[in-house]
Amino acid sequence: MVPRVNAPSTWMQGLEMPSRLFGDSGSDYELYEEDDEFVLTIDMPGFETDEIELAWDDGVLNVAAEHVDDERGRKKTYHRRFRFPKVVDDESITAEYTNGVLEVRLPSAETTARGKTIPLEGE
Incomplete structure (x- = not known):
């Protein structure tokens, strides 16, 4: 079987992390960036x-859920x-x-600082 490779989305380009970190590996969620916000389903x-x-x-977004089915004696x-x-x-x-x-x-926050100018010394 040939492993499936997912291309990183635009917000992951240039980051030093594996693209499979947020890739689809048969998981129950999808995460993408749309119109300056993250959308997680x-x-x-x-x-x-x-x-x-x-x-x-x-x-960090923490998602937790618990469902108790008393009739069946199960907890999900x-x-x-x-x-x-x-x-x-x-x-x-x-x-x-x-x-x-x-x-x-999750809307991206506006950041005013885009870096800092570093003074250069020398001749």
Whole structure:
């Protein structure tokens, strides 16, 4: 079997990380950049909205969910952490859960500093 190689998206170009880090390896999520925001969709069937918890902490999105089925004596859990390589405007993060799919939109923060001029000495 020939391994599938995914091309990095535009926000990953120039970063020193393997492109397969966010690539599709049969996972339950998709992450891409669209119109200056990250869009993360996660297939999470079988959960109710109030069973899903989202938390943002210093560049990391934590997604956790727990569903207890008392009739069958089963418990279903989900937990995953996503680290983002750019600054995200944490005040503008939105999330929606519809038909078993969680969609989280994380707008990129505007950064005013694009670097620093370094004085050059010499002749």
